[in-house]
Amino acid sequence: MIDIHSHILYGIDDGAEAIGDSVKMAVIYEVLGFKKVYCSPHVMNFYYENDLNKVVQRCAELQEVLNKEKIELELIPFAEVYLDESVPAKVAQKKLPVINGKLLVEGPLNEWPPYLEEILFAIKIYNVCPIIAHIERNRDLQKNLAKIRQLKEGGCLIQGNILSITGYYGASAKRCFEELLKADLYDFLATDMHNAENNVAMYREAMDKAKKLVGEQVKALFKEV
Amino acid sequence: MEILDYYYMFLRRKWVFGLAFVSCILIMLIWLVNATPIFKAEAKLLFHGSAIASIMNISSTDATADISTQMELIKTRPIAKAVVHKLKLVDEAGNFWDEGGLAGGVIVEAVRGTSIFMLAYRHKNRKLVTDIVNAFAQVVVEQNREVNREEYQLAIRFIETQIEKRRDGFERSQQKLLDFLKREDSVAVSKETEILVARLVSFTTTEVDLASEIEVANAKMVALNKKIIQMSNINAPFISQWKNEVNQLNIGLTGLNARKTFLQNEILEIKNEISKLPPKELLYAQLVSESNFENKLLNNLLIKLEETKIFEAAKIASIRIVEPAIMPKSPVFPNKKKVLLLGITMGLMAGGALVLLLEYFDQGLRSLDEVKEITNWARLGVIPKDKDDQDFEYLITKAHPKSPISESYRGLRTNIHYTAVDKEIKSLVVTSSAPGEGKTTVMTNLAFTQSILGKKVLLMDVDLRKPKTHKKFGLKNTVGLTSVLVGSIDLEKVIQETGIPNLFVLTAGPIPPNPAELIESKKFSEMLEQLKKEFDLVLLDSPPFQAVTDAAILFKKVDGYIFVVDIEKTTRDLLKQTSDHIKQMNLPPLGYVINNLALDKNKYYGKTYYYHYDYNSKSKPKR
Numbered sequence: 001m002i003d004i005h006s007h008i009l010y011g012i013d014d015g016a017e018a019i020g021d022s023v024k025m026a027v028i029y030e031v032l033g034f035k036k037v038y039c040s041p042h043v044m045n046f047y048y049e050n051d052l053n054k055v056v057q058r059c060a061e062l063q064e065v066l067n068k069e070k071i072e073l074e075l076i077p078f079a080e081v082y083l084d085e086s087v088p089a090k091v092a093q094k095k096l097p098v099i100n101g102k103l104l105v106e107g108p109l110n111e112w113p114p115y116l117e118e119i120l121f122a123i124k125i126y127n128v129c130p131i132i133a134h135i136e137r138n139r140d141l142q143k144n145l146a147k148i149r150q151l152k153e154g155g156c157l158i159q160g161n162i163l164s165i166t167g168y169y170g171a172s173a174k175r176c177f178e179e180l181l182k183a184d185l186y187d188f189l190a191t192d193m194h195n196a197e198n199n200v201a202m203y204r205e206a207m208d209k210a211k212k213l214v215g216e217q218v219k220a221l222f223k224e225v
Numbered sequence: 226m227e228i229l230d231y232y233y234m235f236l237r238r239k240w241v242f243g244l245a246f247v248s249c250i251l252i253m254l255i256w257l258v259n260a261t262p263i264f265k266a267e268a269k270l271l272f273h274g275s276a277i278a279s280i281m282n283i284s285s286t287d288a289t290a291d292i293s294t295q296m297e298l299i300k301t302r303p304i305a306k307a308v309v310h311k312l313k314l315v316d317e318a319g320n321f322w323d324e325g326g327l328a329g330g331v332i333v334e335a336v337r338g339t340s341i342f343m344l345a346y347r348h349k350n351r352k353l354v355t356d357i358v359n360a361f362a363q364v365v366v367e368q369n370r371e372v373n374r375e376e377y378q379l380a381i382r383f384i385e386t387q388i389e390k391r392r393d394g395f396e397r398s399q400q401k402l403l404d405f406l407k408r409e410d411s412v413a414v415s416k417e418t419e420i421l422v423a424r425l426v427s428f429t430t431t432e433v434d435l436a437s438e439i440e441v442a443n444a445k446m447v448a449l450n451k452k453i454i455q456m457s458n459i460n461a462p463f464i465s466q467w468k469n470e471v472n473q474l475n476i477g478l479t480g481l482n483a484r485k486t487f488l489q490n491e492i493l494e495i496k497n498e499i500s501k502l503p504p505k506e507l508l509y510a511q512l513v514s515e516s517n518f519e520n521k522l523l524n525n526l527l528i529k530l531e532e533t534k535i536f537e538a539a540k541i542a543s544i545r546i547v548e549p550a551i552m553p554k555s556p557v558f559p560n561k562k563k564v565l566l567l568g569i570t571m572g573l574m575a576g577g578a579l580v581l582l583l584e585y586f587d588q589g590l591r592s593l594d595e596v597k598e599i600t601n602w603a604r605l606g607v608i609p610k611d612k613d614d615q616d617f618e619y620l621i622t623k624a625h626p627k628s629p630i631s632e633s634y635r636g637l638r639t640n641i642h643y644t645a646v647d648k649e650i651k652s653l654v655v656t657s658s659a660p661g662e663g664k665t666t667v668m669t670n671l672a673f674t675q676s677i678l679g680k681k682v683l684l685m686d687v688d689l690r691k692p693k694t695h696k697k698f699g700l701k702n703t704v705g706l707t708s709v710l711v712g713s714i715d716l717e718k719v720i721q722e723t724g725i726p727n728l729f730v731l732t733a734g735p736i737p738p739n740p741a742e743l744i745e746s747k748k749f750s751e752m753l754e755q756l757k758k759e760f761d762l763v764l765l766d767s768p769p770f771q772a773v774t775d776a777a778i779l780f781k782k783v784d785g786y787i788f789v790v791d792i793e794k795t796t797r798d799l800l801k802q803t804s805d806h807i808k809q810m811n812l813p814p815l816g817y818v819i820n821n822l823a824l825d826k827n828k829y830y831g832k833t834y835y836y837h838y839d840y841n842s843k844s845k846p847k848r
Binding site: 083 | 635677
C-alpha cells in the first residue's frame with residue numbers, strides 16, 4: 001500500500017515534531033504494510049513556509065535515518081498546499097512538489113468559498129491536476145455531494161482520510177466519507193498521519209470498517225499518485 | 226416569518242423569556258406563601274321525611290320540597306344566632322359575630338338523588354371552621370327535634386279530639402244495646418245469629434282497615450307520579466325506580482280493591498241473611514255489630530295516640546348527622562395546583578409577549594443574510610468574535626495564526642483578491658457605518674495577512690479625527706499624514722516600521738481643524754499615487770461613514786473600499802441609511818466583512834450561510 005498524504009517529516013509543520021516521532025510513524029507504516037509514503041507537509045504562507053527544496057531535503061534526511069534503522073519505507077517528497085491567491089503563481093514558478101502532474105491541496109475546513117474555484121482553475125491552467133485532500137472534512141461539501149461530483153467532473157481528484165470512517169473527525173465527516181466510498185467517488189485514500197498517537201490499532205479498525213463497507217478493493221485506493 | 230425563525234428568535238432571547246417566566250412563577254409562589262389559607266369543613270346530614278307524615282302513616286306528597294325547605298332553614302338567622310351563642314363567637318372587640326354574615330356564609334348543598342345534604346363553611350382557622358360546622362349541624366338537629374315535638378303535640382291534640390268524638394259514638398251504640406237488652410228480658414238468640422253477627426263485625430272492621438290501606442297506597446302513588454312528572458326533564462336515574470314502585474303499588478291496589486269488593490259482597494250477603502231474621506234478632510244483630518264497629522275505630526285511635534306519645538317523649542328528630550365535620554388537613558384556598566398552573570400560563574404568555582415586543586423594537590441584525598438583503602453588497606468574509614481582544618497591540622493573525630479567526634482573515638484576503646478581477650487593488654479603504662465596529666482591528670489584521678504573502682503593505686491612518694492605528698503598533702503620532710499634507714515634513718520621514726517585515730504605518734499626525742478639506746486636497750491624491758508606486762498595497766483607515774464626509778471623499782480616491790459590519794452593534798436602520806447613501810453615490814464598495822460573529826450558533830443564522838466551528842478559537846486545529 002502507498003500513502004499519499006502524510007505529515008511524517010519532522011519539524012516543518014504540525015506533524016512530527018522531532019526525528020523520533022518520524023521514526024515511530026515509519027514503524028507504524030511498516031506494521032500496517034505500507035511500502036511507500038508521500039511526505040506531504042503543509043504549505044501555507046508565513047505559517048509553514050515549505051517549498052519543493054525544503055521538502056526534498058528533509059525527505060532525504062529522514063530516508064537516510066530510516067535506511068540506517070532498517071525500516072523499509074520509501075519516502076517521496078510531496079506537499080499539502082493551502083489554497084490561497086499565491087498558489088497559482090507558485091505553481092507557475094514550479095516551486096511546489098507536483099508529481100505525475102498532480103498536486104495535493106486543501107481549503108478551509110469550515111466553508112467552501114467561491115474563490116476556491118478560481119484558484120483551482122488557475123492551477124489547472126498550468127496543466128496541474130489538484131487532488132483535494134480530506135474532502136469529507138469540509139463543512140460545506142459534507143452536505144453537498146452534488147458539488148463534489150461537479151468538482152470531479154471539473155478535473156479535480158479527491159482524497160479521503162481513512163480515519164474518517166471511525167468518526168475521528170466527527171459524525172458528519174464519517175457520514176460523508178461512507179457515502180463517497182460507497183459511491184466509488186474517491187480517487188485516493190490516505191492516512192493524513194500527523195503523529196505517532198494515531199496508532200496501529202486505530203488504522204486497522206478503520207481499514208476493517210472500510211473493508212466491511214466496500215470489500216477488499218479498498219486497499220487499491222492507497223495507490224500511487 | 227417561518228417557524229424556524231420563531232424558534233431562533235426564542236432561542237436568541239431565551240434569557241429574557243426565562244426571566245419573565247421565572248418571575249411570574251416567583252410572583253405566584255410569593256403570593257402563595259403570603260396568602261392566608263382558607264379551610265373548609267363539611268358535615269353530612271340525612272333528612273328522612275317530616276315527622277307527622279310518618280306518624281300519620283301517609284307518605285309525604287313532595288319529599289324534595291321538604292329537603293329544600295330544610296336546607297333553606299339552615300341558612301336562616303335564628304340558626305346562625307344559636308350557633309354564635311353556642312360557640313360564644315366573639316370578634317376582637319368582644320362583640321358577638323354578626324349572625325347575618327354567618328348565615329350567609331353557610332354552604333348547603335344537596336347530594337342529588339339522595340336525602341343527604343352537605344353542610345359546609347369556610348374560614349382561615351381550621352379548628353374554628355370545624356367547630357362552626359359541627360355546631361351548625363347540632364343546632365339544626367336540635368331545632369328540628371323541637372319542631373317535631375311541636376308537631377307531635379299537635380298530632381296528639383288532634384287524635385284526642387277524634388277520640389272524644391268516637392267515644393261518644395261508641396257510648397251511644399253501647400247505650401242502645403243496653404237499652405235493648407233491658408227492654409227485652411230475654412232474647413233468644415240462636416247460635417246461627419251469633420255467628421252471623423260475629424262475622425259481620427269481623428268483616429266490617431276488616432273493611433275499615435282495608436279502606437285506610439287503600440287510601441295510603443293511593444296517596445303514595447299520587448306523590449310518586451307527581452315526582453316522576455317533575456323530574457322527567459332531568460332524566461334522573463331514580464325515575465325508573467319510582468316507576469317500578471308505582472307499578473308495585475298498582476298491583477297491590479288491585480289486590481286490595483279485590484279484597485274490599487269481596488268483603489263488601491260478603492257483608493251484603495250477611496246483611497241479607499240478617500234481614501231475614503225475626504225483627505228482634507235482627508235489631509239485636511244490628512246493635513251488636515254497630516257497637517263492635519265503633520269499638521274498633523276507637524281502639525285504632527287509642528293505639529295511634531299511644532304511639533305518638535311515645536315519639537313525643539323520645540324526641541325523635543327527622544334530621545340525623547351522618548358524618549360530622551373533621552378538621553381539614555389542607556386549605557381549599559389557595560389551590561396550589563391551580564396557582565402553579567396559572568403561574569406557568571402567565572409566565573409563558575408574559576415571556577412570549579416580551580420576546581415579541583423586544584423583537585419588534587430591536588433594530589439589531591438577526592441574521593447574516595439580513596446584511597446582504599439590506600445592502601445587496603458582496604460578502605467578503607465573516608470574522609468570528611474574539612473574546613481575548615482586549616489588548617490594543619494584539620494581532621490575532623500574528624499571535625494565533627492557526628485559529629479559525631486567523632483563517633477567516635486569510636479568507637477575507639483571498640476573497641478581496643478574487644473580487645476585483647478587472648483591476649488590481651492597490652489602495653483600499655476600510656470603513657464602517659458607525660464608530661466601534663472594528664475598522665482598525667480588521668484593517669490591521671488584513672494588513673498583516675497581506676504582508677505575509679510578501680506584499681509590501683502600508684497602513685495609512687486617515688481617521689484624522691480619532692486616529693488610533695499607531696496605538697495598534699505602539700508607535701508615536703507626533704508627526705504623520707497631516708504633517709506631510711501641510712508641507713512641514715517629507716513623506717519618507719513619517720513612514721514608520723512596525724517590526725513586522727513588509728508592514729509599514731503612516732500615522733495620522735496632529736489632528737487638523739479641517740480634515741475633510743485636507744483629504745479632498747490635490748496634495749493628498751498626489752501623495753496617494755506616490756505611495757501606490759512604493760507599496761504593493763495601501764490600506765486606509767477612515768472615520769465612520771455616517772459620522773462625517775471624510776470616508777465618502779476617500780472612496781473616490783482609492784481603488785476600492787470595504788465596510789466592516791459589526792453584527793452585534795450595527796442596526797438595521799443605520800445599515801439601510803448607509804446602503805441608500807452609497808447607492809446615490811453610484812460608487813459601490815467591493816463588499817462587506819461581518820465582524821464579531823458570536824460562535825454561539827443560535828445567535829445568528831443564515832439560510833444559505835451557517836457558521837460553525839468544531840473547536841475553540843485558540844485550540845490547535847487538526848489538519
